[in-house]
Amino acid sequence: xxxxxxxxxxxxxxxxxxxxxxxxxxxxxxxxxxxxxxxxxxxxxxxxxxxxxxxxxxxxxxxxxxxxxxxxxxxxxxxxxxxxxxxxxxxxxxxxxxxxxxxxxxxxxxxxxxxxxxxxxxxxxxxxxxxxxxxxxxxxxxxxxxxxxxxxxxxxxxxxxxxxxxxxxxxxxxxxxxxxxxxxxxxxxxxxxxxxxxxxxxxxxxxxxxxxxxxxxxxxxxxxxxxxxxxxxxxxxxxxxxxxxxxxxxxxxxxxxxxxxxxxxxxxxxxxxxxxxxxxxxxxxxxxxxxxxxxxxxxxxxxxxxxxxxxxxxxxxxxxxxxxxxxxxxxxxxxxxxxxxxxxxxxxxxxxxxxxxxxxx
Amino acid sequence: xxxxxxxxxxxxxxxxxxxxxxxxxxxxxxxxxxxxxxxxxxxxxxxxxxxxxxxxxxxxxxxxxxxxxxxxxxxxxxxxxxxxxxxxxxxxxxxxxxxxxxxxxxxxxxxxxxxxxxxxxxxxxxxxxxxxxxxxxxxxxxxxxxxxxxxxxxxxxxxxxxxxxxxxxxxxxxxxxxxxxxxxxxxxxxxxxxxxxxxxxxxxxxxxxxxxxxxxxxxxxxxxxxxxxxxxxxxxxxxxxxxxxxxxxxxxxxxxxxxxxxxxxxxxxxxxxxxxxxxxxxxxxxx
Amino acid sequence: xxxxxxxxxxxxxxxxxxxxxxxxxxxxxxxxxxxxxxxxxxxxxxxxxxxxxxxxxxxxxxxxxxxxxxxxxxxxxxxxxxxxxxxxxxxxxxxxxxxxxxxxxxxxxxxxxxxxxxxxxxxxxxxxxxxxxxxxxxxxxxxxxxxxxxxxxxxxxxxxxxxxxxxxxxxxxxxxxxxxxxxxxxxxxxxxxxxxxxxxxxxxxxxxxxxxxxxxxxxxxxxxxxxxxxxxxxxxxxxxxxxxxxxxxxxxxxxxxxxxxxxxxxxxxxxxxxxx
Numbered sequence: 001x002x003x004x005x006x007x008x009x010x011x012x013x014x015x016x017x018x019x020x021x022x023x024x025x026x027x028x029x030x031x032x033x034x035x036x037x038x039x040x041x042x043x044x045x046x047x048x049x050x051x052x053x054x055x056x057x058x059x060x061x062x063x064x065x066x067x068x069x070x071x072x073x074x075x076x077x078x079x080x081x082x083x084x085x086x087x088x089x090x091x092x093x094x095x096x097x098x099x100x101x102x103x104x105x106x107x108x109x110x111x112x113x114x115x116x117x118x119x120x121x122x123x124x125x126x127x128x129x130x131x132x133x134x135x136x137x138x139x140x141x142x143x144x145x146x147x148x149x150x151x152x153x154x155x156x157x158x159x160x161x162x163x164x165x166x167x168x169x170x171x172x173x174x175x176x177x178x179x180x181x182x183x184x185x186x187x188x189x190x191x192x193x194x195x196x197x198x199x200x201x202x203x204x205x206x207x208x209x210x211x212x213x214x215x216x217x218x219x220x221x222x223x224x225x226x227x228x229x230x231x232x233x234x235x236x237x238x239x240x241x242x243x244x245x246x247x248x249x250x251x252x253x254x255x256x257x258x259x260x261x262x263x264x265x266x267x268x269x270x271x272x273x274x275x276x277x278x279x280x281x282x283x284x285x286x287x288x289x290x291x292x293x294x295x296x297x298x299x300x301x302x303x304x305x306x307x308x309x310x311x312x313x314x315x316x317x318x319x320x321x322x323x324x325x326x327x328x329x330x331x332x333x334x335x336x337x338x339x340x341x342x343x344x345x346x347x348x349x350x351x352x353x354x355x356x357x358x359x360x361x
Numbered sequence: 362x363x364x365x366x367x368x369x370x371x372x373x374x375x376x377x378x379x380x381x382x383x384x385x386x387x388x389x390x391x392x393x394x395x396x397x398x399x400x401x402x403x404x405x406x407x408x409x410x411x412x413x414x415x416x417x418x419x420x421x422x423x424x425x426x427x428x429x430x431x432x433x434x435x436x437x438x439x440x441x442x443x444x445x446x447x448x449x450x451x452x453x454x455x456x457x458x459x460x461x462x463x464x465x466x467x468x469x470x471x472x473x474x475x476x477x478x479x480x481x482x483x484x485x486x487x488x489x490x491x492x493x494x495x496x497x498x499x500x501x502x503x504x505x506x507x508x509x510x511x512x513x514x515x516x517x518x519x520x521x522x523x524x525x526x527x528x529x530x531x532x533x534x535x536x537x538x539x540x541x542x543x544x545x546x547x548x549x550x551x552x553x554x555x556x557x558x559x560x561x562x563x564x565x566x567x568x569x570x571x572x573x574x575x576x577x578x579x580x581x582x583x584x585x586x587x588x589x590x591x592x593x594x595x596x597x598x599x600x601x602x603x604x605x606x607x608x609x610x611x612x613x614x615x616x617x618x619x620x621x622x623x624x625x626x627x628x629x630x631x632x633x634x635x636x637x638x639x640x641x642x643x644x645x646x647x648x
Numbered sequence: 649x650x651x652x653x654x655x656x657x658x659x660x661x662x663x664x665x666x667x668x669x670x671x672x673x674x675x676x677x678x679x680x681x682x683x684x685x686x687x688x689x690x691x692x693x694x695x696x697x698x699x700x701x702x703x704x705x706x707x708x709x710x711x712x713x714x715x716x717x718x719x720x721x722x723x724x725x726x727x728x729x730x731x732x733x734x735x736x737x738x739x740x741x742x743x744x745x746x747x748x749x750x751x752x753x754x755x756x757x758x759x760x761x762x763x764x765x766x767x768x769x770x771x772x773x774x775x776x777x778x779x780x781x782x783x784x785x786x787x788x789x790x791x792x793x794x795x796x797x798x799x800x801x802x803x804x805x806x807x808x809x810x811x812x813x814x815x816x817x818x819x820x821x822x823x824x825x826x827x828x829x830x831x832x833x834x835x836x837x838x839x840x841x842x843x844x845x846x847x848x849x850x851x852x853x854x855x856x857x858x859x860x861x862x863x864x865x866x867x868x869x870x871x872x873x874x875x876x877x878x879x880x881x882x883x884x885x886x887x888x889x890x891x892x893x894x895x896x897x898x899x900x901x902x903x904x905x906x907x908x909x910x911x912x913x914x915x916x917x918x919x920x921x922x923x924x
Contacts, residue, residue: 054818058364075821076818076821077821077824077826081822082822083818085815087815089813089815089816089818089819091834093837093840102823102825103823103824106820106823106829106833107824109824152823156823156824365749366749367750369744369749369753370750375737375740375796376797376799376802377741377756379796380797380799383778383793384763385759386774387771387772387774387775388766388770390778391774401780446664449661449664450665454661460665460669462907463669463672463673465910465913466903467672469852469903469905470902471856471873471874471895471898471899472858472874473874473878473881473895474877474894474896474898474899475679475895475899477881478678478682478895481682481891481892487692487693487695488695492694492695521672525672529917532918578767582767584859585859588858592882593878593882605769608769609773613863625769625770626770628769628770629767632767
């Protein structure tokens, strides 16, 4: 068996009866023991994909292979998976212990009561909820409920763990704490995990790799840092990064890239980084706000509309050719609204996208 | 999970079988029987003659008239009393739960048993009602044995029986009215009466429409109250004959099931029509 | 000036509630008291309100003159059976309609909804025909058979079941539970309130049922309480105190159940009708 392709999703499709295509031929693979994030805006198909892997939804095409075996005609309960729901889905009438034990008290995998209890205790210890054993879920905080639902998902020692936005019902501080706990836990247990989220920061910090979805299609399947530094297309560039990337409408003619009030000769770009021929025409030039540097010989002359302080950094907001743009500078450089400044683009970190979103540079 | 989980039919099977045999089949059977004559064991097709019979039977028309008079008097009167009572209990006094519990009692009790008490209270010779009427120098009619009063007694009994359900439903609706409406009205200095007419009544309209139609449909089917009040008769000389009583009579006593089913079909279609009107009304009220 | 007006208003309110309160409760009190009077006391003018001595012997006479113990037993058996079986079939049906996806669901839904509009009185006589054909007159089976499922209660339970987050069902499926296990280990315990309400309403309506048992029983030993009571009222003739004692016997058990579970019963009635 190929450890690198522990989970293989091949040309997965989901078209609903009303004709809506939620998933259009999605393929990816996951290495054994990895924690992979499925990222994307709401309605992009990430949860649909997760539910098809879990068997809660039937795909209309393609295949899902885990550990060398197709799961297509296997019922959810026989897929040997753990699932953590966004709303935790704890059984409100059972205690924490009963909740965690539940998978071992039903179906084919019934275990003797004391054995089940012992296993449950083990996982409750792992998730630090031993002392809540006799509480009902209604009395627990969001974070505690989340731990219970993780313990319940792990108790059958499934081959994969699926998590659907497990942190979105928690407050910001707790979210940071729990996401670290989740990462440590799944690494400790060594379980292959798929983690659905719409929060890029969460995905970047927790995932071994990130699969970015949009409109039912995978936009990019890469390490988090590569998603940021080397976006495949305009969507990825726009979606990843905070503050968002600056986009300038440009025209390429005569080996020159010309925007409104600025011009960059094409030869200044690194010729090895072109992904195709740069034909003349309309393009979007994108650059991350931190790659606009204050400099007297900068290409862009701007008047600052607004300044926002975000901790260590200063966000300068300005309007270029009618669109709002941002630059990220050090806190020390004191710029006030109304100031006139010049920005120099870091040309190593510039992207060019075709009108259809494809990256050309 | 499969998109077509056939096992669903397994879970639905007991309900579907029971419904088919005891709800769907009897409707179809009632239709066919309404075109048949003769006793139950020897039914013969006789065309429309059952319908011709009932429409020319003065007894049938009396039953229809009685049912209509009962419905269109008892239902609105009971509804008005219920609204006033529910509003008073809800807004004017303490111990709301106590009064709600008290007023709901008739809903859970046997009509037959309460009918015995009412028969006793209505008794022309030693009944409590006539004793009270005598105290205030009013005439003391024979409530049960005077054919012209049978319907009046039935209406009184019917109002008494239907207050319970109305009050409890109205209390539920009153509780659902956003309390801040009243807080706001208080801030603008609205009087109690203004609050009732300007906030409560408009908010109650859907509930009132619902109660009106449900009560009417219930009233069209009145039977047990008649049986209870007149001790197994439809009043003296059938003076309180109602539609379902007529059907029961033709089916069980006279032994002409075809005629009974023709009357059933007429009643059924009429109720269906009112239900249809109700749906329309509720849709209009809710939108 | 304003205060005075207010006070008159409150007097009217108290008077209105008071009068209707008495009208509502008095028949019950009068029934209980009258059942303990002597025959003379029930027929004197002015009417007696409080009996001089409480004649509990009236109840003894009632039990001697008619098999009320048997009526109680019959009523309890039929009401309990219909309640339990109805709950069972309604739970299964409501589960399928709530949690399962299948072809024809919309059609079934439509049929069920239309049947909700069919008045029971329109089908009761043809049902009598069916039961008679099956030779089930004067049997327990005949008494309960048409009432072993209720679309109304199925709908009622559905409203409880749909209130449970669908992820609970998904979680149970992933935890390895079968549908059967989901129903009894999760759905039923989580909908306890709704099930108790359905059980109470179904039992009370079974206890008070009249027209159907009147049709399908004619032997005295198969009669239910209300039919027995109606027959007794005719047979006992002018023995008003015995009629009232028998009526009390019929009503008191339901009233006890009502007072214990009044919250569930009232809430249940309000809930299903606001949804309609």
